[in-house]
Amino acid sequence: MPVVELKGVTKEYMLGTTKVEALRGVDLEIERGEFLAVAGPSGSGKSTMLNMFGCIDVPTAGTVRIDGTDVAGLNDKELTRYRREKVGFIFQSFNLIPVLNVYENIEFPLLLKKNLTKKEREAIVMRFVEEVGLSDRLKNKPTELSGGQRQRVAIARALVTNPLIILADEPTANLDSATGTKIVELMRQINEIEKTTFIFSTHDAHIMREARRLVQILDGRIVDAGTSRAKEA
Ligand code: ADP
Ligand code: MG
Numbered sequence: 582m583p584v585v586e587l588k589g590v591t592k593e594y595m596l597g598t599t600k601v602e603a604l605r606g607v608d609l610e611i612e613r614g615e616f617l618a619v620a621g622p623s624g625s626g627k628s629t630m631l632n633m634f635g636c637i638d639v640p641t642a643g644t645v646r647i648d649g650t651d652v653a654g655l656n657d658k659e660l661t662r663y664r665r666e667k668v669g670f671i672f673q674s675f676n677l678i679p680v681l682n683v684y685e686n687i688e689f690p691l692l693l694k695k696n697l698t699k700k701e702r703e704a705i706v707m708r709f710v711e712e713v714g715l716s717d718r719l720k721n722k723p724t725e726l727s728g729g730q731r732q733r734v735a736i737a738r739a740l741v742t743n744p745l746i747i748l749a750d751e752p753t754a755n756l757d758s759a760t761g762t763k764i765v766e767l768m769r770q771i772n773e774i775e776k777t778t779f780i781f782s783t784h785d786a787h788i789m790r791e792a793r794r795l796v797q798i799l800d801g802r803i804v805d806a807g808t809s810r811a812k813e814a
Contacts, residue, residue: 582648584611584612585609586610586647587640588606590642591640603626607643609803613776615778616778617793618783619780619782619796620761621647622799625800626677627803634746636664647745653667668748670746675732675735682721683723684719686723687737694742701722712774713734715733729760746778747768747777749781750782751784753783762787765791771792794807
């Protein structure tokens, strides 16, 4: 069963009296464990598509299934819980909490899980702190970190709840190309180790090359759905 399935998905926005068709009939299946890039120029519909995967927006028409569930059947409360449990988000601008240090930022999503003790949270946080290579930065605040380090914090924060899918909307857009490449390589390592499905968007050719599957989108349509290289290896 695919972890994400879009069928005939369209998304229209009204911009004043003008209708903008951000997605124009998208069919796509993503399997568990894929390391997939959605690539296309600015305005092609990448963010709109990722918002569908993350259930932060609903389609105008068509079906979105996440882990086999048609999300149209969920009410707001169920949708919120679904998103919290199934999806980890990584943002272009990192979105860390400035008053919290590295450890506390990564721990933050776990505080919503009432059944975990402090010790259990610590074990999870430290595992991912090590995985992203920030063991010596635990007490630092986000402003004391480089862009690459901040994005590492965001990756660890996205992982602690053990989500089914990690969504990263242009995660390297605010990084220089060498740092951006390292960040995507790190995500790929984690994809390999944890088997977490990673879906990221980019318009950078260097970053696309790191993907195991490349879905190319233009004017709201998939022009190439790519094939997964994950199974070959
Ligand atoms: P990308 O992420 O590839 O740059 P987007 O998904 O953000 O593309 O946008 C696709 C199209 O939809 C663009 O034409 C954009 O202007 C339009 N769009 C996106 N979000 C909105 C919105 N909230 N209201 C109106 N138009 C929007
Ligand atoms: Mg975008």
